[in-house]
Amino acid sequence: MRHCRRVMHMGGRYSGSGVADMFRSLRSSIPWQMGRGWRKSDEMPVASDDRGGNGSDLPAFPELSCDNGQTCIDRYWLRPPYSYAAILRDAADVLTYRLVEPPLTSRELILLEETHEYLRDTVVLDDPKTKSRTNLQLSDVARIIRHFDPGIADERIGVLHYYLGRNFLGYGKIDGMMHDEQIEDISCNGDGVPVYVYHRVHSSLPTTIRFTGDELNLFIMKLAQKADKQISLTTPLVDAALPDGSRTQLTFSNVVSTRGSSFTIRKFKSEPMTPLDLIAYDTYSPEVLALIWLAVENRKSMLVVGGTASGKTSTMNAVSFFIPSNAKIVSLEDTREIQLPHENWLPTQTRETNIISTKADIDLFSLLRSALRQRPEYIIVGEVRGMEAQTLFQAMNSGHTTYSTLHAGTIEEAINRLTHDPINVPRAMFGALDLIVIQSLHYENGMIRRRCDSLHEISVTPAGEVKWSTLYEWDPRAGRFRRVAFGSQILDEIAAMHGWDDEEVGRHLAMRELFLASAAKDKYQTAADLLAAIRNLEKSNGVPVPAA
Incomplete structure (x- = not known):
């Protein structure tokens, strides 16, 4: 068990002129070889113009009519050349998202319904597995449409094919939003x-x-069917995963809400x-991530703590890239969100059955007990909220490196949640937990940002009291992360494990910080390419080598 002890200021131990000189000398010697990446400049969608907006081969945007004095401040294609997103601003400075699709004539609406009915009679729509294998080939759709209207123009067949695909196999009137990579979640609170x-x-x-009311009820049932779930007045709540991996929470009729049916889709x-x-x-800053990288690589356990939609799972997924490539990983989730490029990774998820099912429920507690028998080196749990947390801490104390998320706003709230009902983790077991990251949503200049608020080390006193020391915290006045005046027990332990002195610890931190800062400005092809670059750095013991 790790106990509190006096430590020196991190800046005096693991930085200084020697490391700083080494840091500067390395900057010009790194042969980074990466591909396409998501850069800071990509944060805003590229401003659109009449050619399609980004200098590519995308078609020109059709003329957009705006009502009530609205102006279009941004637009980008979703499924060119048929649908695009437009962000509109009115005179009161209120923004609205508009999904723009090609209009249909009254005759085309009738033709669309006739073709849809023909396809509905041909394909078994009630079987989600059959439906997922269905592919509406343009040539087949064109033949059916021409059967009903021999004189229709070719370009209008393409438009009808788009609508058939979005209605027949897609998500109806919100299908374009499901294709919008800029959207994180979609919600409807009633008719x-x-x-x-x-x-x-x-x-x-x-x-x-x-x-409308009936339209929303039918759409809710369609979403439940896509998720292979049943929803009705007797089971009006459904929490499930859609075929593309998105998470959905559904309520049916006015049993749960007086506004009627509702849905929320958290996109994958x-x-x-x-x-x-x-x-x-x-x-995060490269400096903060460099310390987390060294901790993850050396099998230190961590919890990512924050409120709803603060990016906890996204952070946990991102730092999992620092797990050694050959390490055995088992992930446990209610709904699949974690995506790792590691080959030796076993993703598992819970199963919640309905009343009429003959299948047994599989909860996180059962998955965790099963995972411990598979000799994993790293265990990733999507979120802990009950008795599975005790098993998670048992796993930590038995030598398994674990990562998970927890709903709480501060480090104090996190410790209180973990040590009280219904979780009740014994305080003595916190000695195996190394780091807690606190994240939250910040409002800056009218925009919402997810940000790490602080990074803490956890320890237990000989009397069994849980203590923490803050390594980094966000300074809103300065607009940057600030290193707090505490040393690092974790870095001491890593140094002892490898036989490093303070300067060597500083070199490894600086090397990782420089790699992350440079790679963030550079480009990379895929997540697998990034993982390969990280592995190259690790294999070279902190000395950068070219990508293969």
């Missing part, structure tokens, strides 16, 4: 209420889309969150 989206750049926005990011994304979003 007649605007659908809201959370935009990565413009934060929470109302949209121009609304559902197609590319995994990486450490470079955390830097690009200004959530």
Whole structure:
């Protein structure tokens, strides 16, 4: 068990003129070889112009009519050349998200319904597995449409094919939003209420889309069907994963809410969150991530703590890139969110059955007990909220490196949650927990940002009292992370493990910081390429080598 002891200022131990000189000399000698990346400049979608907005081969945007004095401040293609997103600002400076799709004539609406009915009679829509394998080929759709209207123009067939795909296999009137990489979640709080989206750049926005009561009920049932779940008046709550990995929470009719049915979709990011994304979003600095990197690489356990939508899982996913490539990893989640490029990774998830199912429930506690029998080196748990936390701390105290998230606002709240009902982790077991990261949402210039508030080391006194020392904290006045005047027990332990002196510890931290700072400005091809570059750095014992 690690106990509190007097430590020296980190700046006096692991930095100084020697390390600083080494840091500067390395800057010009690193042969970074990376590909395409998400850079700070990509944070705002590229401003659009009449050619399609980004100098590429995208088609020109059609003319957009705005009502009530609105002006379009941003637009970008979603499914060119048919749908694009437009961000509108009115005279009161209120922003609205508008999903723009090609209009249909009354005859085309009838033709669309006729074709849809024909396809519905041909394909078994009630079987989600059959439906997921269905592919609406343009040639087949064109043949069916021409059967109903031989004189239709070719370009209008493409438009009808788009609508058939979004209605038949997609998500109906919100399908374009599901293709918008700038949107994090989509929610509808009842019939007649605007659908809201959370935009990565413009934060929470109302949209121009609304559902009627019957329309919303049918859509809720469609979402449940896509998730292979049943929803009804007897089971009006459903929490599930959609085929693309997005998480959805559904309520049916007015059993739960007086506003009627509702849904929330937390979209699945197609590319995994990486450490470079955390830097690009200004959530972490390279210096803070360098310390976390060294801790993760040396099997130190960590909790990521924060409120709802503060980016806890994204951070946990990103820092998992620092896990050695051949280490055995087992992840446990209610709904799949974690994405790792590691080959020796076993992702598992819980199963919650409905009343009529003959399958047994599989909860996090069961998955965790099973994972401990698989000899994992690293265990990643999506979130701890109950008795599985005790098993998680048992795993830590038995030598397993573990990472998880917890809902809390501060370090004090996190310790209180963990040590009281319903979690009740014995205080003596906190000696195996090394780091706690605190994240939150910040409002800056009208924008919402996710940011690490502080990084803490955890220790237990001989009397069994849980203590913590703050390594870094965000300084809002200076707009940067500030190193707090405490030493690091973790770095002391890592130094003792490798036989390093203070200067060597400083060199390894500086090397990782420089790598992250340079790579964040550079480019990389895929998450796997980033992982390979990280491995090259580790294999060279901190001396950068070219990518293969």
